[in-house]
Amino acid sequence: MTMLTTPAQPGQHTPRPVPWSKLAWVSWRQYRVALLSAASLLGVLALYLLIMGLRIRTGYASVASCPQLGSRLPHTCEAALMLFGGYHVWGETTAALLMALPMLIGAFAGAPILGRELEAGTFRFSWTQGAGRTRWALARLALPAVTVTAVAAVLSQLFGWFYYPFFATGDSALAPQLFEQTGIAFAAWTLAAFAIGTLAGVLIRKVVPAIAAAMAAWAGLLLITSLYLRRLYQAPLNLHNGGHGASGASPWVISQWWTGPNGKTITTENKIISLLNRPERGYTQWTTYEPGTRYWHFQFIEGAWLLALSVLLIAAAIWLIRRRAA
């Protein structure tokens, strides 16, 4: 131990820092069991999406091949549509269950990385090695962060392929429960869960409470985003009396309400029902919606702020680590 207490000679040696490739190897050695078991589980999920997706798309192909007008065989199309309609429940259930996946992946992957070292005390050893604690933390975080994000991206592409027939037949890709599962949002939400888990691990310093806190924080963030924030990305449009105007991608209908002849909003449910039955003069039905064409715009906004948030949270975790043992 005396070596450590020898005062450093200023110009004597600048030891070559441990190369990143060595750190990557350590990361891989430490995580291979977790990574491989998670990968095999997600592989099973992917297989399920693939098998179901093929059935759904086969059903959709017979609907899509129907001549739209002037068909001599209209019943064929009706039957195809009926069979296809039965798949919709599966699609919706799969989408709902997939929602919990970023939370599980992110919290279980993110919280233990630094939280376990702090809980078990191994940080006293690992942070004082040649790699330096910033590089050590970065090397340990980078591989799992990139992996979970990439895996989530692949899964969400697969889900988008699986769900495509329902988007084509009227489901809005902007609607909550579908927006987060497609495009780049799913990967971004997974990365955010990972970053929240990492910071929770550093702050709480105990793995299990950190996982629980990360799950709760992530679920709260998702709820607030889909209920309140997302519609602020771009002001929703209002329409009165009738359809949504635009053709093509289905809009996300946020709310519908009625106004009376005096311009005031009607709130009584019975009144609205009777209006639906026999429209009276002077009453107007309003629809607030986000057009389906804004899908990619919204995806990039959500992906960008989630990425920024994740970088910020991981930077905060590393800053806390630097400060802690200094």
Add this chain to the structure above:
Amino acid sequence: MTVLTTPAQPDQGKNLRPVPWRRMAWVTWRQHRFAIGGVTAFLGVLALYLLIEGLPIRSAYAAVTACHPASSAVCQSLANNFNTGSYTFQAGIVSALLQVTAALIGAFAGAPVLARELESGTFRYAWTQGFGPRRWAAAKLALLAVAVAAVAAAFSVMFSWYYEPFFASGAQTPLGSTLFDLRGIAFAAWTLAAFTIGAVAGVLIRRVVPAMAATIVAWAGLAYVTGTYLRPHYEAPLVTANPNMPGSAWVIGQWWARGGRPASLSALNQVLRPVGLRAATAGRFQVFGSHLGNFNPVQYLVRHGFTQMTSYQPASRFWTFQFIEAGWLLALSLLLVAATVWLVRRRAA
């Protein structure tokens, strides 16, 4: 340390009074109060959410039941709006998301009980005390299991209250896969099973986080297999030729028959060919909605001598199924606890 190495006197140990069980209850409470409090708080928040969401649902349903005459167009459309509107959609999503609750409780409350002691090494101390490793494990698991199951049972009462209006209208089946396991005594049984899966995973894997992950995976697999393969066969399904099934029946399968024997796909398509229809399977051939205009393929097939057979479980079997499911889950839980205690004893020996 010399005291420990003194050879034991044969008769001396007989007079040692074992540590009373109620002391163990106190230790368990002190060690796991955060877990018990966490589970209670988690389900409490969910119950509060169900209460807040449930009140407008009940008032909307009260408007449906108060509307009369019930056969009038306004009342019909009010009822239809309630059964197919946003409340039903929302409740469906809520029940789908609540499926993970039991798995989370099992992972967070069950897996760490023994895995933490094994991972951090404290078992070397805890298991060599006067209480003994077997009694130590059994006391902790029993107390926590009862506490967790009781909290889960209270929560499922809240969920039943929340969901009640949708069953009252008779349009939904209480046996459906995402509703059956949240109501009655099944939710407490599933939570208990998740907890004991967590305990056995903890003693097998000996590390907290992998044991938690394994608990969630094992529970999900068990729940999926049960909902898809086991539950439909707790009792032999009834078979009927009546095409108008009540909405509360749980349909297991449908097929076409002619002359008392199941009809093949080619036989169906032979009859359907003149009208340009083609069935994709010989089984499910359901009409979704009434958007077929004047032509109804079901009635067409009936006119040509086919009968649509449906196998189903009636809603009246709800409590029988509940007791069957809770019974085998309880037996499984006891088995898992016994296995855990046995593993602890083997390890400590």
